[in-house]
Amino acid sequence: MxxxxxxxxxxxxxxxxxxxxxxxxxxxxxxxxxxxxxxxxxxxxxxxxxxxxxxxxxxxxxxxxxxxxxxxxxxxxxxxxxxxxxxxxxxxxxxxFPPVFSDLDLHLMGEGTHLNIYDKLGAHPMVMEGVAGVAFGVFAPNARRVSVVGDFNFWDGRRHPMRVRGNGFWEIFLPGAKAGEKYKFEIVGPHSSAPMLKSDPYAFSAEVRPLTASVIVDPATLPPITPGPGGINRLDAPISIYEVHLGSWRRNPYMNNSWLTYRELAEQLPAYVADMGFTHVELLPIAEHPFDASWGYQPTGLYAPTSRFGSAHDFALLVDAFHQRGIGVILDWVPGHFPDDAHGLAQFDGTALYEHANAMQGRHLDWNTLIYNFGRREVANFIVANALFWLERYKIDGLRVDAVASMLYLDYSRPEGGWIPNKYGGRENLEAIDLLRRFNTEVFGRFPNATTMAEESTAWPLVSRPADVGGLGFGYKWNMGWMHDTLRYMSKDPIYRQHHHGDVTFGMLYAFFENFVLPLSHDEVVHGKGSIFGRMPGDRWQRFANLRAYYTFMFGHPGKKLLFMGGEFAMEREWSHDHSLDWHLLEQKEHAGIQSLMRDLNRLYRSVPALHQIDSEPGGFEWVVVDDAAASVFAWLRRGRDPEQVCLVAVNFTPTPRESYRMRVPFSGGWREIFNSDADLYGGSNMGNGGRIEAVNTEHGPMLDLVLPPLAGIILVPER
Missing domain, CATH: 2.60.40.10 (Immunoglobulins)
Incomplete structure (x- = not known):
């Protein structure tokens, strides 16, 4: 031959x-x-x-x-x-060696319905025909050539060009490659002969920034993760979420102020969250990202826990540590946009593959990031499968979806003439709506014990209602309106609060339209806003009293709870991602008092069914005092499923004590004061009702003559 x-x-x-x-x-x-x-x-x-x-x-x-x-x-x-x-x-x-993808894989990937696609694309250690190696796969339909390069082939793109199959899915099995080795895809696009080096969109790990290579992980070596507690996400369950940025919760002062690792966090953070009585922890985005100051909200590795704090194995240990303590884990998840870093998804195969080609659809003006092409089936598959990946691979209990409003509206933060209407001429992003409905349907269908939460700041209807009745299908929606209104109210000097009474009462007009979470999140302690404590007016005593009253109001109000780290002990400065929380403040009685108050509120909230059981139904709430603007007093009843499960919450938002303040209650007899934010233990003046008060029958029904302490909230239950 x-x-x-x-x-x-x-x-x-x-x-x-x-x-x-x-x-x-x-x-x-x-x-x-x-x-x-x-x-x-x-x-x-x-x-x-x-x-x-x-x-x-x-x-x-x-x-x-x-x-x-x-x-x-x-x-x-x-x-x-x-x-x-x-x-x-x-x-x-x-x-x-034979092909990696089966015909069924190619069919499902081609139609965008391969919901375990992360088991096919990316890098997967395996044995093929008795030989150990790694199977690589990537989607790049417009590329002229794709090679895998890495530690195993001297980063030489000539050595291992891949084959293309189906609708642009490239694959190769490389014998001898192994877990722990670094790699990228070298891609030659359709309009240039110069190769691009791209990180793997489906990589399970990556190098620590500023390095950008993907790292091979063998999922079989991940430790087993204890499932999260059953029922913790139910509508009738107490849900109190501690929102955490892992890089700044606590740092190591003996190691040049370095981050704690996942393993160190596993030893400290779950124990703290459990001691404080929170039911859940929500982690700011931990998907790999190149820029620390983005806090994870500009991810480049949607399938990779950031390597800043350790390996994928170590992250699994952290999740397991939370579950061992009975704490649910929610991840902040970012499917709405991604950065245009050269190693990432931008122009991935030399064309606008993951993003819209037209900047009026494909770029966020506020964040200068790229927007996914939600209507492309392979891109939608990438996003939906990623949500399922975190729930399946790491036993995550819920996903909080960032910036949902930016996904729903084509004209989001765009000038007139700077956006493209949908096919009906409207501003709704129909493709994003379909994606969100599909995401929620798949999550609840495959993981019925999990939940999803939408950060959605507009009046979009039915966000937390099922997709089959026209909703978006989320489990919960953040109540941004409640947060803005009540923080605005609390920032007023008490003498002026009587003129802003509606800021407190307005939220009850729509409180049961959605399944709400009341968020005091990281967004409220950055960009010059100061801390939550910093919003409180008055002298130092009054500022702490205001904060105690506000937290009591929050825990008595319908809706699940969320508090960003540091708020539980009244951080005085604005949060910085580069620094540890100011734990030294707990040496001061006032700050330790706020921490004790939050610990007791969490435990009370969890133990009193009336405070959480009917959060999303009108039957769980009844105003008792709603019109006393002059005194800035509010009082209401919370109810559980059992008619005997009732509690009274009363808040005085002025520094004037209200003695013998009469209000109606449903039962005569004794009422126990089970919580008082003015207690000396929390730093208050120790005014109250002596732990018990008698409701007297009158012609108008049973009435209480209460002492309402200054700038304080109290909670009472009937003796039944």
Whole structure:
């Protein structure tokens, strides 16, 4: 047989062959079995079959292209190659192995319904035909050539070009590659011969920034994770969420103020959250991201826990530690946009693949980030599968979806004429709506104990109602209106609060339209807003009293609770992602008092069914005092499913004590004061009702004559 360098061979050498398996590896030429090999720089190559037969291959080109007849048509052989004057090195030929993707995989990936696609695309250690290696896959339909490069092939894109199958899915099995090695995809786009180095969109780990390579992870080596407690996300469950930025909750002062690792956090954070009585922790985005100051909200590795704090294995240990303490784990999840870093998804295959090509649809003006093309089925598959990945792989209990409003509206934060209407001429992003409904349907269908939460700041209807009745399908919606209104009210000097009474009462007009979470989140302690404590007016005593009263009001109000870290002990300065929380403040009685108050509020909230059981129904709430603007007093009843489960919440938002303040209650007899934010334990003046008060029958029904302490809230339950 005479072998020459054909156009296909030239394409291999030139690095633009889209299907190298068609040329390289074992083939038959006019009935003669042959093997072709491309090993850049090699001087000599020999083929050795398992039966012991060998054959030398002829060098067709000095670049390292070899071919020749072999004694067997089988694929069970190894290569012996020599570079320079060195010894022969035995190695596997990747081009002798069968395809990685099955026909079913290609069908599901092509129609965008492969919800376990993260088990196919990306890097997956496996054994193929008895040989250990790693299967790589990537979606790049417009690329002319894709190679995998990494520690295993000298980062040489000539060595391992991949084959394209189906609708642009590239694959290769690389024998000898192993977990822990770094890699990227080298991609030649349709309009340039210059290769781009791209991180793997489906990578399970990545290098610590500013390095950007993906890292091979073997999921089989991840430790088992205890499932989260059952029922913790139910509408009738107490949900009190501690929102945490892992990089600044606490730092190591003995290691140059460095981050705590996932393992160190696992030893400290779950214990603290449990001691404080929170039911859940919500982690600011932990998907890999290049820019610390984005706090994770500009992710480049949606499937990779950030390596800032350790490995994927270590992150699994952290989740398990929370679950061991009975704490649910919610991840802040960002499907609405991504940064345009060169190593990431932007222009991934030389075209606008993941993003919209038109900047009026594809770029956020506020954040200068790119917007996913939600209508492209492969992109939607990437996003929905990612949500399921965190729930399946790491047993996450819920996802809080960031910036939902920016997804729903085509004109979000855009000038007139700077956006493209939908096919009906409207401003609604129909493709994003479909994606969110599909996401929620898949999450609740596959993980019925999990939940989802929407950060949605507009009046979009039915956010937390099922998709099959026209809703978006979320489990809960953040109540941004309640947060803005009540913080505005609390920032007023008490003498002026009587003129802003509606800021407190307005929220009850729509409190049961959605399943709400009341958020005092990280967004309220950044960008010059100061801290929550910093919003409180008055002298120092009054500021702490205001905060105690506000937290009592929050825990008595319908809706699940969320508090950003540091708020539980009255951080005085604005949060900074570069610094630890000011734990030294707890040496001061006032700050320790706020922490004790939050701990007791959490435990009370969890133990009193009336405070949480009917959060999302009108039957769980009844105003008692709603019109006393002059005194800035509010009082209401909270009810549980059992008619006997009732509690009274009363708040005095002025520094004037209200003695013998009369209000109606449903039961006569004794009422126990089970909480008083003015208690000396919390730093208050210790005014109150002596722990118990009698409701007297009158012609208007049972009445209480209460002492309402200054700038304080109290909670009472009937003695039944």
């Amino acid at each position: 005479t072998e020459v360098v054909t156009p296909e061979g030239q394409a291999i050498i030139g690095g633009y062959h889209a299907d190298p398996f068609r040329y390289l590896g074992p083939h038959t030429d006019h009935g003669v079995p042959i093997v072709r090999v491309y090993l850049p720089g090699a001087r000599q190559v020999r083929v050795r079959f398992s039966e012991g037969q060998e054959a030398d291959l002829r060098r067709l080109h000095d670049a390292g292209l070899f071919a020749g007849p072999v004694p067997s048509s089988g694929r069970d052989y190894r290569l012996l190659a020599r570079w320079g004057q060195g010894e022969f090195v035995e190695l596997e030929d990747p081009y002798r």
